[in-house]
Amino acid sequence: MPDALTLAAAGPDGGTVQVRLSSPDKVVWPATDHGEGITKADLAAYLGAVAGPMLRGLADRPVTLQRVRGGIEGEEFYSKNPPKGVPAWSRTTEVTYPSGRRHPQLVVDDEATLLWTAQMGTVTWHPWPVRSGDNDHPDELRIDLDPQPGRAFADVVEAALGLREVMLEAGLTPFAKTTGSRGVHVFAPVRPELEFLEVRHAVIGLARELERRMPDLVTTAWWKEERGERIFVDFNQATRDRTLAAAWSPRILPGAPVSVPVTWDELVAVRPTELTVHTVPGWLAEHGDAWEGMHDQPDEVAGAYALWQADLERGLGELSFPPDHPKMPGEPPRVQPSKKVAEHWDEQGNRVEPETRPHQHGGAD
Incomplete structure (x- = not known):
């Protein structure tokens, strides 16, 4: 296989865009007892096969990219800021994080951008539950x-x-x-x-x-x-x-399993371990996209x-937030229950430091 491939993909305006895929024979998922290894070119071919339904879940949303260096057995990291070299045809949207900090995230609207993110080492796509025009109200x-x-x-x-x-x-x-x-x-x-x-x-x-x-x-x-x-x-x-893996996205797990939309009848019968990058294009061709009309009503x-x-x-209140989230009103104490000392926490879940009392000295005046 050549050192690089040039892939023709649909761009944001429906036209064709050329996407460069370097090191196409690089192994992303090593072979397992359940299937052959999957290369960067194999991943790109998979994304081309599922691009239609996958983009229905990704398009017009901020997307966090779960990326790897050296395949899934190498370094793993999350890209919230858009990777360097975002193509001219792609776009971003600014989002607000729990800390109040704001910065842009990539929006994956089209097949060309989807393939470019794979070129950048993405193996799992994590869309926010909001649209780019309103990043504060989930849909x-x-x-x-x-x-x-x-x-x-x-x-x-x-x-x-x-x-x-x-x-x-x-x-x-x-x-x-x-x-x-x-x-x-x-x-x-x-x-x-x-x-x-x-x-x-x-x-x-x-x-x-x-x-x-x-x-x-x-x-x-x-x-x-x-x-x-x-x-x-x-x-x-x-x-x-907080985000979940996109519908039709592979996961960073051995064997390249995929998160697949299913009907409720299919859920009862499906075997998730059999839904992989190798098999899902065939599954999609046979079963279709169970989420195709999800946002119609x-x-x-x-x-x-x-x-x-x-x-x-009934007297039930707030539940715990993730540890990277600011402390919220009414939130329970952020301490493991088995290590909690009751008198160190007030009713609002805030830590109360023990009173410091001056040392009492004995003796006559």
């Missing part, structure tokens, strides 16, 4: 069902089906996809009317309701020591600057947010 409600050790995929599917019922009752239309690992991602298209914190609270409302219905199967416990073998309903994936978040408000009336 997707996202929940990650994260199984703890000891749980089978069938258990996660059971939890996902339970979550589906809760979401339907709340007036949402849930869509499922495999994660490319052991879990399930459940999305719902929503009108971009609430900001991140409110959407996160709506997700917590859904998660707590699911936990009440399936207490032995799922948990909202943020600390791993409290989860046991239950499936964690990760509400913090709805937090600003977005829902309101009001029903889910009402669950949060009902829990507030």
Whole structure:
């Protein structure tokens, strides 16, 4: 194979753009017992095969790029700032992070930009749940069902089906996809009317309701020591600057598994380990894109947010934020429960330093 390939790809205006792919025979995913190794050229061919549905989930959104040097066994890093040398045909959008800091992120609107990001070592694409014209009001409600050790995929599917019922009752239309690992991602298209914190609270409302219905199967416990073998309903994936792997994106795992949208009937029968860069183009040709019309009729978040408000009336409050997020009002103490000393924390979750008392000296005046 030559030292570089020139690939013809669709650009933002529908015209053809030439994208240079260097070192096309470089191995990105080494061979495993389940499949041959995957080169940079193989990844580019895969992206060309799934570009249509993949771009439906990426286009017009800020995207964080999960990149590698030397393949998935080499250095891994995340690009939030656009990589150097962004092509003239691509664009960026400015986003605000939890710290209040702002800077641009790349928007992947077209096949040419998608292939260019692969040239830059990207293996997993992480879109924000917002559109570039309004980066503060999510148009997707996202929940990650994260199984703890000891749980089978069938258990996660059971939890996902339970979550589906809760979401339907709340007036949402849930869509499922495999994660490319052991879990399930459940999305719902929503009108971009609430900001991140409110959407996160709506997700917590859904998660707590699911936990009440399936207490032995799922948990909202943020600390791993409290989860046991239950499936964690990760509400913090709805937090600003938290993202999930894009639909149709490969994952940085051995064998190049892919996060694949499925119908609810398919979710019951699918074997996620069989959905890889090698096999997914065939899967797509046979099954189509289960998420094709996902955003045709977005829902309101009001029903889910009402669950949060009902829990507030029950005396339930805020849940923990990710450690890189600023301390929030009402947040529980950011300390592992087994290491918490109750008298060191106030009711708002703020640390209280013990009073310093002067040393008392004895003796006569």
